[in-house]
Amino acid sequence: MSSPVVLEKRGAVGVILVQNPPVNALSQAVRQGLRDRLAEALADDSITAVVLAGDGRTFIAGADIREFGKPMTAPGLNEVIQDYENATKPVVAAIHGTALGGGLETAFAAHYRVAVAKGFVGLPEVKLGLLPGAGGTQRLPRVAGVETALKMITSGDMLPAPLAQKAGIVDAIVDELIPGACAFAEKLVADGAPLKVISRSRGKLDEADKGIFDKFRADLAKKARGVLAPQNCIAAVEASVTSDSFEAGLKREGELFMELMQSPQRAAQIHAFFGEREVAKIPDIPKGTPTREINSCAILGCGTMGGGIAMNFLNAGIPVTILELEQAALDRGIGIIRRNYENSAKRGRFTMEEVEKRMGLLTPTTSYDDIGQADIVIEAVFEDMEIKKQVFAKLDAVMKPGAILASNTSTLDIDEIASVTKRPEDVIGTHFFSPANVMKLLENVRGAKSSPNTIQTVMDLGKRIGKICVLAGNCHGFIGNRMLHPYGRQASFLVEEGAQPEDVDRVLYDFGLAMGPFAMGDLAGLDVGYRVRQHQLKTWPQGRRYSSLADKVVELGRHGQKTGAGWYRYEEGSRVPLPDPVVKELIEKNSAEAGIKRGEISDDEILERCMYALVNEGAKILEEGIAIRSVDIDITYMNGYGFPKHRGGPMHYADYVGLDKVLERIRHYYEQSGEDDWKPAALIEKLVAEGKSFADFQR
Numbered sequence: 001m002s003s004p005v006v007l008e009k010r011g012a013v014g015v016i017l018v019q020n021p022p023v024n025a026l027s028q029a030v031r032q033g034l035r036d037r038l039a040e041a042l043a044d045d046s047i048t049a050v051v052l053a054g055d056g057r058t059f060i061a062g063a064d065i066r067e068f069g070k071p072m073t074a075p076g077l078n079e080v081i082q083d084y085e086n087a088t089k090p091v092v093a094a095i096h097g098t099a100l101g102g103g104l105e106t107a108f109a110a111h112y113r114v115a116v117a118k119g120f121v122g123l124p125e126v127k128l129g130l131l132p133g134a135g136g137t138q139r140l141p142r143v144a145g146v147e148t149a150l151k152m153i154t155s156g157d158m159l160p161a162p163l164a165q166k167a168g169i170v171d172a173i174v175d176e177l178i179p180g181a182c183a184f185a186e187k188l189v190a191d192g193a194p195l196k197v198i199s200r201s202r203g204k205l206d207e208a209d210k211g212i213f214d215k216f217r218a219d220l221a222k223k224a225r226g227v228l229a230p231q232n233c234i235a236a237v238e239a240s241v242t243s244d245s246f247e248a249g250l251k252r253e254g255e256l257f258m259e260l261m262q263s264p265q266r267a268a269q270i271h272a273f274f275g276e277r278e279v280a281k282i283p284d285i286p287k288g289t290p291t292r293e294i295n296s297c298a299i300l301g302c303g304t305m306g307g308g309i310a311m312n313f314l315n316a317g318i319p320v321t322i323l324e325l326e327q328a329a330l331d332r333g334i335g336i337i338r339r340n341y342e343n344s345a346k347r348g349r350f351t352m353e354e355v356e357k358r359m360g361l362l363t364p365t366t367s368y369d370d371i372g373q374a375d376i377v378i379e380a381v382f383e384d385m386e387i388k389k390q391v392f393a394k395l396d397a398v399m400k401p402g403a404i405l406a407s408n409t410s411t412l413d414i415d416e417i418a419s420v421t422k423r424p425e426d427v428i429g430t431h432f433f434s435p436a437n438v439m440k441l442l443e444n445v446r447g448a449k450s451s452p453n454t455i456q457t458v459m460d461l462g463k464r465i466g467k468i469c470v471l472a473g474n475c476h477g478f479i480g481n482r483m484l485h486p487y488g489r490q491a492s493f494l495v496e497e498g499a500q501p502e503d504v505d506r507v508l509y510d511f512g513l514a515m516g517p518f519a520m521g522d523l524a525g526l527d528v529g530y531r532v533r534q535h536q537l538k539t540w541p542q543g544r545r546y547s548s549l550a551d552k553v554v555e556l557g558r559h560g561q562k563t564g565a566g567w568y569r570y571e572e573g574s575r576v577p578l579p580d581p582v583v584k585e586l587i588e589k590n591s592a593e594a595g596i597k598r599g600e601i602s603d604d605e606i607l608e609r610c611m612y613a614l615v616n617e618g619a620k621i622l623e624e625g626i627a628i629r630s631v632d633i634d635i636t637y638m639n640g641y642g643f644p645k646h647r648g649g650p651m652h653y654a655d656y657v658g659l660d661k662v663l664e665r666i667r668h669y670y671e672q673s674g675e676d677d678w679k680p681a682a683l684i685e686k687l688v689a690e691g692k693s694f695a696d697f698q699r
């Protein structure tokens, strides 16, 4: 069988090329090939130096993540690295694309590293719930110093080659990869340059400030609450400084790595990694489906969402025309966009020229005449079906043929909206999350008639503006907001039955959520939900439990943070939620009036009822085909609803707990309450009967 690593001769330089597309991951065959080709190059007397490079679009982007969790196959990466360090001829790593994780660790085995200016280096393992496990935590601090190493390893962020050169990670920048690296290698030979082996000296280790590890530990305990990997990363880098020898440090790195490898957090984070790529694949829309070119965008409504959505396009260099009916609303919205950009510039994220450049791409208007030529229009007006229909009828009349007509509705029926146009194939939902310029998720909603071209164009566009796109089917609330309903209902019922809002929020915060449902409600504004519920109450099914507690809070004028009080009270100028005796009294009175006996509610019950309500609804969404795969639900929750990545999303969490156990508890709550929400999803029953998990589900 041919090896994915080849040896080519360029004059007296042996070029070892990794050919394992798409990213030259270090599979077993690559590791073996790296060893074999090096041995050949060293045995060949006509070769005086070796260049190690990646063929195709990148250097080596790391270990083969698909091998994780499977039995290890020899040779291990550390053995390969040792071979290269011990090479008797100069070895130069030639970096282009991304030298990541095990890829950069392999480059550290070379005696010298060169890179093209557009290359990147990084140790992103922490994002997979891991740490660099092939000496990265020992070699990076030696070459770049402890602080840089801690920053890179705990953030996982990449460094562009010119900065990597400044940091000491790369020795030279070359114009052309292979010719430049070969010339560099030939010069080493000509100069009789030493074979520099990073592991054989302490390098910059002793420049480290002793307090730095505790500082990083405290910082990351806050920033990455409950996440193991960053803490183990710090401990491994610390071992580089405190160990007597390189080998002892490497051994400690290995122990800390294995601890993470066995952790459910690692499985969850790798599930998230592959999930983010999986959701781009739509089974009935093959690769190569024709798409439309999008070079301009129109947005209707310059409120909270319209303004944020516009910023995404401006940031990507796509001109935006934004429409409001009233000049005053338009001026207010544009003012907010400008202020947001100026604040970013003040924080040093970009220059004031950049602010003007982005604002220069924005055209405010109050006239539909100005938007007709846009390639896509995104409607972000009030959440009201009648208004949306009026707007879409108007768009149908003014937009050029072939324009995509998108709605940012967070709950409404896309087919009903499309029905007022003569081109429902061009209509789609593009559900952004607030703040729309920050949140990574874009939940695209496919109507019954949305064409493959429309869907694929919007999926590609989402990627271009930096979003992770999930494609949902059409139903009230789609994937994300539909699941939020039973979750919110359980949170309210728990409070009616004996918990306090701060108990529910604490349990979910400790689980890892960005915030619990009550703090979230206060942040988003309680009046919005109030209006929706008043509407729903008109057709509320008889006998279905309804909690009017939230309505009573709003009726006290407590709309959340914006009125200084909601479920919590807030001190002037502060966003810290403080439990409020007024609310406590209201809760007790409400329970008494509703005839609900309050009692002790355990933290376990809070977690189960909130999580399993999400999971049960998620399963229903999956069986109805609203979500394509369970991972689409997980990606939605991790990127749009603050669900912790180290838990892998609600469906992955259920798989981790064990679907049989989850089903048993759902049945228990169904028997106890008799509520429809708790009727076990048929899909869960089926999967449990077949001994399967959500991850096994295939349509």
Ligand code: 3HC
Pocket (backbone or CB within 6 Å): 022, 023, 025, 061, 062, 063, 064, 065, 066, 077, 098, 100, 101, 102, 103, 105, 124, 125, 128, 130, 131, 132, 133, 134, 136, 274, 277, 278
């Ligand atoms: N192993 C296996 N598959 C990988 C992979 C890896 N390390 N990196 C990427 N892939 C796969 C992706 O899943 C995707 O597959 P698909 O086409 O079937 O969906 C394909 O390669 C292309 O990846 P992207 O779509 O992400 O391509 P981009 O060009 O957008 O990004 C990248 C390229 C920046 C390299 C990005 O893929 C990436 O960040 N990869 C992960 C890098 C990483 O985490 N490396 C560290 C691994 S852990 C390690 O090395 C442990 C060591 O310390 C011992």
Ligand code: NAI
Pocket (backbone or CB within 6 Å): 300, 301, 302, 303, 304, 305, 306, 323, 324, 325, 329, 333, 379, 380, 381, 382, 383, 384, 387, 391, 408, 409, 410, 411, 431, 432, 433, 434
């Ligand atoms: P908003 O009230 O902040 O903004 C709506 C804007 O639309 C206002 O500025 C209003 O003047 C303008 N407008 C109303 N009718 C118009 C018309 N006919 N033509 C042009 N402009 C018109 O509301 P928000 O929060 O921005 O919501 C907009 C849409 O986004 C809604 O459909 C909402 O459900 C959805 N959404 C909201 C999220 C949020 O967190 N606020 C999250 C995701 C979606």
